[in-house]
Amino acid sequence: MRKSRKRNGRAGRLLFTVVLLFVVLCAGFLLKGRISPFFDKLIAGTITGDGNDATNGGVSVEKNNTEKNNADSDTDHINNNINNNKDNKNDSNNHDDPQNNQNNEHQGNSNDRQPAENVDDILVLVNKKRYLDSSYKPNDLVVPNVKFSFDEEREKKYMRKEAAEALEELFERAYKEGVYIFALSGYRSYSTQKWLFENKASEIGEEKANKIIARPGESEHQTGLAMDITSQSVQFDLKTKFGETEEGKWVKDNAHKFGFIIRYAKDKEGITGYNYEPWHLRYVGKKVAEEIYNKGIALEEYLS
Ligand SMILES: [Zn+2]
Secondary structure (H helix, E strand, C coil), rough: CCHHHHHHHHHHHHHHHHHHHHHHHHHHHHHHHHHHHHHHHHHHHHHHHHCCCCCCCCCCCHHHHHHHHHHHHHCCCHHHHHHHHHHHHHHCCCCCCCHHHHHHHHHHHHHHCCECCCCCCCCCCCCCEEEECCCCCCCCEEEECCEEEECCCCCCCEEEEHHHHHHHHHHHHHCCCCCCCCEEEEEHHHHEEEEEEHHHHHHCCCHHHHHHCCCCCCCCCCCEEEEEEEEHCCCCCHHHHHCCCCHHHHHHHHHHHHCCEEECCCCCHHHHHHCCCCEEEEEECCHHHHHHHHHHHHHHHHCC
């Protein structure tokens, strides 16, 4: 009698355990269906974020972001084209047609295209006739300690060390004098430039695209010696109007003291191959910058 009750008790506990296990398993499966996407995301996020697998997720995600953002806001030549079209309408008596100059420049000299020489020299010449190899990337890129018009960690924050230090000095002086400028776009890789150009070319055709955006290898931004700057007065954008703002004027009058030149001057479109860009600073060192500033010449003229 006692034995059989005991056996029943054991059987009961066993049944209870089996049922409990079954319920737990069922609940587990049900829950898994709901929460697995959450876990999948969590796991994917961890892999991307921690950088252990830099050749996969992390890098490509960052790259896509960079490229998208570049295409939105800081393709000099896209904005410049829009602004220059405006300028040409308003101011056509004072200029040759820079758009035509640019066009002729490229078509007329496409046979003269040669690889850039002394690519690590701070006086390297990169333009529509002198191009950088797709593999070229400066090996001393750093982020200058200056104010940027955005917060994210991006490729375009970088500059070569010497240029970055000079930019810090320039910004320090500007801020002391109450001139609030912001850095917008520095180093740009060959692949980013290629993406920008091809994107535009697929939209409007290669020939038209090259009027407003540099071909890969032909952008000075790949040297790590250039920085586009902006200000609140031009809505943190790249506009020709920047040249007429308090900030733009200050930069024009002072950049050379820190080793920078306004690389694409207003009256030099035929020589540089690019429209006027009051925002595009190119580092060449103090001595050369002062000479270029005093003589009012383009880098091409200085080097020839
Ligand atoms: Zn630029």
